[in-house]
Amino acid sequence: xxxxxxxxxxxxxxxxxxxxxxxxxxxxxxxxxxxxxxxxxxxxxxxxxxxxxxxxxxxxxxxxxxxxxxxxxxxxxxxxxxxxxxxxxxxxxxxxxxxxxxxxxxxxxxxxxxxxxxxxxxxxxxxxxxxxxxxxxxxxxxxxxxxxxxxxxxxxxxxxxxxxxxxxxxxxxxxxxxxxxxxxxxxxxxxxxxxxxxxxx
Amino acid sequence: xxxxxxxxxxxxxxxxxxxxxxxxxxxxxxxxxxxxxxxxxxxxxxxxxxxxxxxxxxxxxxxxxxxxxxxxxxxxxxxxxxxxxxxxxxxxxxxxxxxxxxxxxxxxxxxxxxxxxxxxxxxxxxxxxxxxxxxxxxxxxxxxxxxxxxxxxxxxxxxxxxxxxxxxxxxxxxxxxxxxxxxxxxxxxxxxxxxxxxxxx
Numbered sequence: 001x002x003x004x005x006x007x008x009x010x011x012x013x014x015x016x017x018x019x020x021x022x023x024x025x026x027x028x029x030x031x032x033x034x035x036x037x038x039x040x041x042x043x044x045x046x047x048x049x050x051x052x053x054x055x056x057x058x059x060x061x062x063x064x065x066x067x068x069x070x071x072x073x074x075x076x077x078x079x080x081x082x083x084x085x086x087x088x089x090x091x092x093x094x095x096x097x098x099x100x101x102x103x104x105x106x107x108x109x110x111x112x113x114x115x116x117x118x119x120x121x122x123x124x125x126x127x128x129x130x131x132x133x134x135x136x137x138x139x140x141x142x143x144x145x146x147x148x149x150x151x152x153x154x155x156x157x158x159x160x161x162x163x164x165x166x167x168x169x170x171x172x173x174x175x176x177x178x179x180x181x182x183x184x185x186x187x188x189x190x191x192x193x194x195x196x197x198x199x200x201x
Numbered sequence: 202x203x204x205x206x207x208x209x210x211x212x213x214x215x216x217x218x219x220x221x222x223x224x225x226x227x228x229x230x231x232x233x234x235x236x237x238x239x240x241x242x243x244x245x246x247x248x249x250x251x252x253x254x255x256x257x258x259x260x261x262x263x264x265x266x267x268x269x270x271x272x273x274x275x276x277x278x279x280x281x282x283x284x285x286x287x288x289x290x291x292x293x294x295x296x297x298x299x300x301x302x303x304x305x306x307x308x309x310x311x312x313x314x315x316x317x318x319x320x321x322x323x324x325x326x327x328x329x330x331x332x333x334x335x336x337x338x339x340x341x342x343x344x345x346x347x348x349x350x351x352x353x354x355x356x357x358x359x360x361x362x363x364x365x366x367x368x369x370x371x372x373x374x375x376x377x378x379x380x381x382x383x384x385x386x387x388x389x390x391x392x393x394x395x396x397x398x399x400x401x402x
Contacts (some may be wrong), residue, residue: 013352036384039261041242044344060240063264065276065358073274073360075266099395106397118320153354157266159274161358180381180391185399190381191392194300 009171029142029167034070037096037142037169038062040190042178043105045095046076047126048085049133054126056118056137057082058109058180059168062094070164071149073101081113086160091132091150094162099177099189104139106187131166141173230343230368235271238297238343238368239263241391243337244306246296246341247277249286250334255327257319257338258283259310263295271365272350277318278359282314287361291349295363296341300378300390305340307388317360332367344390360394 038044043060061075072094076083086092097105104122111118118136119126126135129145136143145168150161178190244261246379247262262276273295277284298306305323312319320327320336327336330346337344346369351362379391 017251032351033384034388038380039242040381040383040389041261053300059266060242063274063276063360065261071358073264073358075264080385083374102395102397108398109400110400133245150357156351157272157274157362159264159266180241181237182241183234185396186394187235187397188241188394191378191387191390193383194303195386196303196388197311198307199311 001045021037025138025172026143026168029169031070031164031167032068034121034164034167035064035067038064038070038072038094038143038182040178041180042190043138043181043187045080045105045108046074046095047093047095047134047137048082048087048089048091049135050085051189053085053113054117054119054135055082055107055113056124057087058105065161070144070167072144072146072162072164073153073159074162075157075159082151085113086148087151087154089133091134092146092148092162093129093132093134093136094144094146094164095137096142096144096176097137097140097179098173099179101139102179102187105179112150112194129166136168141170143168204333224281224341226373227344227369227371230370232271232368233269235345235363235365235368235371236265236268238345238370239265239273239295241379242333242381243297243391244382244388246298246306246309246338247275247283247314248294248296248335248338249290249292251286251290251334254286255318255320255326255336256283256314257287257309257323264384266362271345271368272345273345273365274354275363276358276360278343284359287349288352288355290334292335293343293347293349294330294333294335294337295347295365296338297343297345297377298338298341298380299374302340302378303380306380307358325385330367334399339370342371342377344369 125138146162153159248368
């Protein structure tokens, strides 16, 4: 399997093999500001690792639950291959893509990790995370390393509560054109920005 | 109180006083398609009614939990005036605004229903809903009438699960410029749309 060669290359297995790409391209991002990445409702790619298996799942049913530590509620159907991986590994990375890789994002949503190595198929690059075994996707402008914090809503709603324990951002991406799902193959891209004095955080 | 005059006018109290505006301007919207309104992550206005009191709360911590019947998980802090109203009334309307009324939306977020009649202050129009006592906001392009379906996550996460029991949409609004919160007074507006063949619903 392709996973094995990656394991042997150590591209994601060992921090010591990190080629510095993440650290050069991406900066650590304050946990207290993570909500601003998730709250606007982007489609995200959830990566998981279990033994030598890596997977990617496309998801947009998520909400912030708490500012700090950042807690994110994510609905991951038990029909998804990632569901079992998450229950076992209890870790993941929430990767936030932009419109530049929209076809890969939708491709990940149209395939299953049960029979496809999505990193291979969609030419996405797994990079070692700092605190979890699940990989960061290099092509995403932000990456949130998460641990499962609460599984009480999994049985009824397939909702995992993740705590973000480490966040990365590409400082070169100023106005990320995040993707937002409208259903039935329709999407919209983040548009104009504006500021209004807000007492909201 | 301003609420009283509205009650006497019957603008929202009685279906029989409905002036037909909602029915003329807005159409019933299939419940099975509600997820496409919520999933892209818009800032929404939650309206509640309790006795003669109406309130509006600005919110963007929400996620779909189920397609049909549509279930939406919404985080409503117990520091908000709407929290108590919701616990008592167990009904609300999720109103989806567009950028045209962004200042009113942020205004609603910066004030409290404890001491402000937000319909009055922000010149928003309450209209009678079909199945709940909470009012529809006429100026919003879509309105989702909801009943509280589950309060088990309220203590820990302030998350209410709402079931949408009736939905309205303004068919004249083709590409709604929904508002998405980025934190610290920054917002983005829904931008370009695109289609990609998706097996996702």
